Every structure is written in structure tokens, then in C-alpha cells.
Amino acid sequence: MLTPVPPHERLVHKLGAVLDLSDAERNAIENLPISIRSFGPGTAVVAEGAHPTECCLVIDGLTCANKTGKDGVLQITSVFVPGDIPDLQSLHLGVLDHALTSLTKSRLGFVSHKAIKAFAHANPRLGDELWRETLVQAAIYADWVVNLGGRNARARVAHLFCEMHTRLKAAGLDNGASGLGLTQVQVSEATGLSTVHVNRVMQGLRAEGLVAKGRLLTVPDWARLAEAAQFDPAYLHIRRQGGAGRNS
Amino acid sequence: MLTPVPPHERLVHKLGAVLDLSDAERNAIENLPISIRSFGPGTAVVAEGAHPTECCLVIDGLTCANKTGKDGVLQITSVFVPGDIPDLQSLHLGVLDHALTSLTKSRLGFVSHKAIKAFAHANPRLGDELWRETLVQAAIYADWVVNLGGRNARARVAHLFCEMHTRLKAAGLDNGASGLGLTQVQVSEATGLSTVHVNRVMQGLRAEGLVAKGRLLTVPDWARLAEAAQFDPAYLHIRRQGGAGRNS
DNA sequence: CGCATCATTGAACAAAATCAAGCGAGGTGG
DNA sequence: CCACCTCGCTTGATTTTGTTCAATGATGCG
Numbered sequence: 308m309l310t311p312v313p314p315h316e317r318l319v320h321k322l323g324a325v326l327d328l329s330d331a332e333r334n335a336i337e338n339l340p341i342s343i344r345s346f347g348p349g350t351a352v353v354a355e356g357a358h359p360t361e362c363c364l365v366i367d368g369l370t371c372a373n374k375t376g377k378d379g380v381l382q383i384t385s386v387f388v389p390g391d392i393p394d395l396q397s398l399h400l401g402v403l404d405h406a407l408t409s410l411t412k413s414r415l416g417f418v419s420h421k422a423i424k425a426f427a428h429a430n431p432r433l434g435d436e437l438w439r440e441t442l443v444q445a446a447i448y449a450d451w452v453v454n455l456g457g458r459n460a461r462a463r464v465a466h467l468f469c470e471m472h473t474r475l476k477a478a479g480l481d482n483g484a485s486g487l488g489l490t491q492v493q494v495s496e497a498t499g500l501s502t503v504h505v506n507r508v509m510q511g512l513r514a515e516g517l518v519a520k521g522r523l524l525t526v527p528d529w530a531r532l533a534e535a536a537q538f539d540p541a542y543l544h545i546r547r548q549g550g551a552g553r554n555s
Numbered sequence: 556m557l558t559p560v561p562p563h564e565r566l567v568h569k570l571g572a573v574l575d576l577s578d579a580e581r582n583a584i585e586n587l588p589i590s591i592r593s594f595g596p597g598t599a600v601v602a603e604g605a606h607p608t609e610c611c612l613v614i615d616g617l618t619c620a621n622k623t624g625k626d627g628v629l630q631i632t633s634v635f636v637p638g639d640i641p642d643l644q645s646l647h648l649g650v651l652d653h654a655l656t657s658l659t660k661s662r663l664g665f666v667s668h669k670a671i672k673a674f675a676h677a678n679p680r681l682g683d684e685l686w687r688e689t690l691v692q693a694a695i696y697a698d699w700v701v702n703l704g705g706r707n708a709r710a711r712v713a714h715l716f717c718e719m720h721t722r723l724k725a726a727g728l729d730n731g732a733s734g735l736g737l738t739q740v741q742v743s744e745a746t747g748l749s750t751v752h753v754n755r756v757m758q759g760l761r762a763e764g765l766v767a768k769g770r771l772l773t774v775p776d777w778a779r780l781a782e783a784a785q786f787d788p789a790y791l792h793i794r795r796q797g798g799a800g801r802n803s
Numbered sequence: 804c805g806c807a808t809c810a811t812t813g814a815a816c817a818a819a820a821t822c823a824a825g826c827g828a829g830g831t832g833g
Numbered sequence: 834c835c836a837c838c839t840c841g842c843t844t845g846a847t848t849t850t851g852t853t854c855a856a857t858g859a860t861g862c863g
Contacts, residue, residue, distance in 0.1 A: 356789070374701050376785050382705040384697045396690045399683075404694055404790045435647075441690060442644045446652055448696035449632045453622045455703035456747025457630040460851070490809060499704025501852050506811060537625050541604070542652045708819070738841060749820050754843060 312389075314341045314366045314416040320479050321390035322436055325546050335430050339423075341416040346370075346409040355406040359397045361417045365389050368413020369489070372405045373496070383497040385447060386410065386471065386489075390478045395441050398423060410493055443544045450542040455499050458537065460508045463498040465536035468518060470543070472526055477545045560637075562589045562614045562664040568727050569638035570684055573794050583678050587671075589664040594618075594657035601655040607645045609665045613637050616661020617737070620653045621744070631745040633695060634658065634719065634737075638726045643689050646671060658741055691792045698790040703747050706785065708756045711746040713784035716766060718791070720774055725793045 315337045322328065322336065341364065346352060352370060353359055363370075365387050372385040372393055384405060387393045397403045398420055409415070427434025447470075454466050471489075475481070489497075495505040512518045517532045519525035526532055563585045570576065570584065589612065594600060600618060601607055611618075613635050620633040620641055632653060635641045645651045646668055657663070675682025695718075702714050719737075723729070737745075743753040760766045765780045767773035774780055 372697070374697070374705075376701070376705055378785065380705045382701045384700045396693065399687055400690050400694070400792060402789070402792070404792070405697060438686065439647055441693065442648050445644060445689065445693035445696055446648070448693055448700060449620070449622070449653060452632045452696060452699045452703060453624070453630045455700060456745075457622075457624055457628045491811095492809080497704075502809095503811085503853080504851055507851095510811085541650070544648060544650070544652070739843095740841075750841095751821080751843085752819055755819095758843085 317390040350409045352407040361419045364416040366414040369410040388478045446542045469536045469538035565638040598657045603654040609667045612664040613639045614662040617658040636722045636726045694790045717784045717786035
């Protein structure tokens with residue numbers, strides 16, 4: 308199911324989407340010591356409150372950041388696609404104030420903080436780009452605030468799909484990539500809705516022909532879905548590489 | 556109403572709360588060229604989509620980041636207290652993907668990107684600290700996602716108050732500081748609730764003795780308010796200086 | 804086959820939005 | 834100084850949206 312992508316490929320793609328990599332830079336990326344671990348769906352990767360000594364790179368599958376309220380309510384705050392580095396912030400903040408959990412069967416790569424720091428120092432352009440990633444991450448959080456605070460259930464769900472679709476595409480995984488796809492429970496945790504309601508909303512979206520049945524990720528009519536979601540990809544700060552999420 | 560605080564004082568306090576400033580560093584801060592502008596409540600400071608060439612420092616009053624949906628719904632994504640630099644991200648991201656609006660009568664300081672970059676370069680420790688600020692900002696966004704997605708109206712409003720209280724305290728403005736305080740409309744825009752409902756929720760909180768009448772910001776019973784809000788200040792990443800928000 | 808996970812359904816219920824006024828304090832202009 | 838207007842707060846009635854509870858199908862896998 309998961310094609311064995313060389314882990315460094317993800318980084319090269321990610322950083323190369325913004326910068327023209329020199330041979331030296333490409334080399335530096337490929338020499339990063341990455342240790343790979345596989346996770347089943349719904350498995351804890353890093354716990355809330357941990358003080359990680361390594362950063363984690365998504366290679367295959369989806370991983371999320373989530374927080375658990377004392378009342379046990381789980382809220383997913385962000386979803387990460389291949390090429391993302393979910394806990395980059397811990398590099399400079401020390402603590403991780405949210406948990407990291409795999410959503411699907413996934414492969415993650417781990418790089419020691421030490422190695423990343425050395426890497427960033429030796430390749431300032433790439434180091435800056437990693438920094439920039441944390442800012443983009445923040446922009447995504449901000450948009451989630453808008454999504455949860457300002458939109459109704461239908462738009463929320465549609466917006467999540469739009470974002471995922473656009474980011475996956477930017478990551479070079481145009482939908483085709485099988486194995487991806489969230490359960491309705493996961494969608495509900497990300498949108499702050501009940502499972503039951505997510506189910507009904509999705510039936511609605513399907514009836515309208517905005518999403519396809521099998522497993523999400525297939526978008527029959529991008530324009531109408533984006534419309535329903537009031538989706539404006541600006542906040543993703545994607546530069547070149549598939550641009551801003553045109554059509555499916 | 557607004558005591559004329561020397562603008563650099565805010566930065567010294569902010570950065571000094573985390574680092575022991577050397578004389579040279581203190582000097583560098585005080586030599587930053589800051590131009591001050593005053594804004595009435597509810598005034599646009601920077602528009603969404605702008606490409607700012609200067610960063611903006613909150614000196615007095617409250618300022619917020621907000622986005623407007625195409626349907627005209629306004630969502631506040633973050634509130635900034637004196638000492639904060641709301642658009643620090645634009646320094647590296649170029650675009651500002653949200654608007655900046657003053658919530659109360661406020662004084663803001665503007666520093667050119669050029670000056671900040673030179674400053675950060677000349678004072679690496681302080682530059683890093685500015686970077687760190689953007690990460691903390693991201694952590695706050697993430698917590699807002701939890702607040703909007705996972706909590707009911709009462710807890711949402713209470714949580715906002717807890718956050719404001721804690722941040723104001725950390726900024727050295729223990730409540731006493733008059734002139735601060737949000738309207739119920741603004742609270743509703745920040746919590747994603749209707750104005751009417753915010754009103755009712757606040758009446759409830761007052762009846763429970765969790766907040767005082769006059770104008771928010773006075774917290775009669777911090778422990779119970781924090782309890783109602785499920786407030787855990789860890790995400791604010793405040794180090795020393797009033798610690799983590801003990802009692803009012 | 805039998806278990807586990809995910810999707811779906813219906814009915815009753817709760818939470819919050821909406822609509823539509825009214826109130827009260829502060830500020831402005833006549 | 835008072836009338837008037839605006840802005841923010843408050844209220845009640847009603848409707849919408851989403852939740853909860855409790856099952857029941859489906860699908861896939863060992």
C-alpha cells in the first residue's frame with residue numbers, strides 16, 4: 308500500500324518547491340541521518356508535554372497534532388502530510404505542548420535536533436526555509452481558528468477537505484495516492500463536530516456531488532467544493548509547484 | 556487614560572522577561588527607531604493581504620488579528636497585549652494573511668523591517684528571542700483551535716478571559732491597568748459565538764462569581780475561573796516573570 | 804466464522820443562533 | 834443644559850443547528 312519512498316526525497320521535494328537547490332544543498336539533505344519508524348493508524352508518536360531531542364518528518368501517511376482536554380475531549384489542531392515536520396517548533400521551544408498521533412498507517416523519519424541545527428547552520432538558506440515552515444504552520448492554525456469559529460458544519464468539513472487536497476497536491480501526492488483518507492471520527496475531531504453530524508454532513512456533500520464516495524480525497528467538482536468551503540488557499544503560502552490548488 | 560509609557564520599555568520588559576539583558580542589548584533595544592501612532596477602537600491598522608515593510612509593536616491597548624470571510628463574518632484569531640509584535644511573521648513570510656485591528660484605543664509603534672533585521676543580526680540572542688515569539692504565537696493559535704473546537708460557550712469565554720488575564724499579567728499590566736477591556740461584540744468575534752449568547756454566558760459567569768461586573772479583567776476567583784475554562788497556561792510558554800498565572 | 808472497525812440511521816434533546824426590541828450611559832450639538 | 838443620538842448591553846420568543854443516545858448495517862480481516 309505504501310510505496311517505499313526514499314525519506315530524503317520528501318525533504319528535497321519540500322525544500323525544492325521553494326528554492327532552487329544547489330548540488331551542495333541537495334547533498335546536505337541527502338546526508339541527513341534519518342531513522343525511520345512505522346506506525347499503525349491512531350498510534351501515539353510523541354506525547355504532549357514531551358521534551359523531544361529529535362524532530363519528526365512525515366514520509367508516508369498522515370499524522371496529526373492534537374490536544375486532549377481534561378474532560379477527555381480530543382481536538383486535532385493540525386494535520387501533517389508527507390514532507391511536513393510536525394514538531395519543528397520543539398527545536399526552539401523545547402517543550403511540545405501538543406501530542407503527535409498517526410492518523411493512518413504511516414512511516415515517519417526522525418532526525419536529531421543536533422543534526423538539524425548543524426544542517427541549518429551549514430545551509431543557511433535551507434535553515435531559513437525550515438524556519439519559514441513554522442510560520443506557515445502558524446498561518447494554518449490561524450485559518451483553523453477561522454474555520455472552527457466562523458463556519459457551519461458543512462463549510463467546516465468542506466474546508467478541511469480543500470486544505471488536505473491542496474496540501475497533498477503541493478506535496479506531490481495528487482490524490483491518486485491511495486492509503487490516504489481519514490475516518491469520519493477523525494474528521495469530527497478535526498472539525499469539532501460530533502461523529503454523527505459529520506456523517507450527515509458528508510452525505511450531504513456527496514448528494515451535492517462535492518465529494519466522492521469511496522474514501523475522501525477524490526474531488527469531483529473542485530470549484531463548487533471550494534465555494535462551499537469559502538476556501539482561499541492564500542494562507543497555505545504555497546509558492547509555485549502546483550500553484551494554489553486549481554481544479555482537481 | 557493611557558499612561559505615556561516609553562515605547563522601548565515594552566520591548567525591554569518583554570525580552571527581559573526571558574533573558575538577562577546585557578547593557579549592550581538594552582542599548583540596542585533603546586536605539587531601535589520606533590515611530591508611534593495612535594488608533595481609536597476598532598480601527599484598521601494593517602489590511603489583510605498587505606505586504607508590510609515595517610513591524611508593529613503594541614505599546615498600549617489591545618490589538619487583534621482577524622480575518623473576514625467572504626460572507627462578511629469577522630473572526631478574531633488572536634489578541635495582542637502590550638509588548639507583543641503582531642505581524643512579526645510578515646518579516647519572513649512577506650504577506651500578511653490576516654488584518655490587524657485595534658480593539659481599544661491604543662498606541663502602536665512601528666519599526667521598519669530593515670531595522671529589525673539589522674537589530675536581530677547584531678544581537679543574535681534577541682533575534683532568536685523574536686523568532687521564539689512567533690512560535691509562541693503559533694502555540695496560542697493552536698490553543699484557540701482547541702478552545703473553539705472543543706469547548707462549550709461558557710468555557711470558551713472563560714478561557715479567553717484566563718488567557719488575557721495571564722498575558723496581561725506577564726506583560727506587567729496586572730489588571731489594575733484601566734482602559735483595557737473588550738466589548739461583548741469583540742468577545743463574540745473572538746469566541747465564534749453570537750453577541751446575544753456571549754451576553755448570557757457572561758451573566759452566568761458573573762452570577763457564579765467568576766468575573767466581576769465593571770469591565771472584565773477583574774477576576775474574583777481565579778481558581779474557579781481557570782477550572783471553568785479548563786485553563787492550562789503551559790501553551791503560553793511564559794518563563795519566569797509572574798510564572799504561569801497563579802491567583803489574581 | 805466471528806470479531807473489530809467504520810458508517811449509517813432515527814428519535815429525543817440541548818445548545819446556540821436569530822429576530823426584534825428596549826434600556827442606559829456618554830458624548831455632541833443646538 | 835437638555836435633547837438627541839450612538840454604542841454597548843440586556844431581554845424574550847422562536848428557530849436552527851448540532852448533540853446525545855442507542856442501535857443497526859457494512860466491510861474487512863485473521
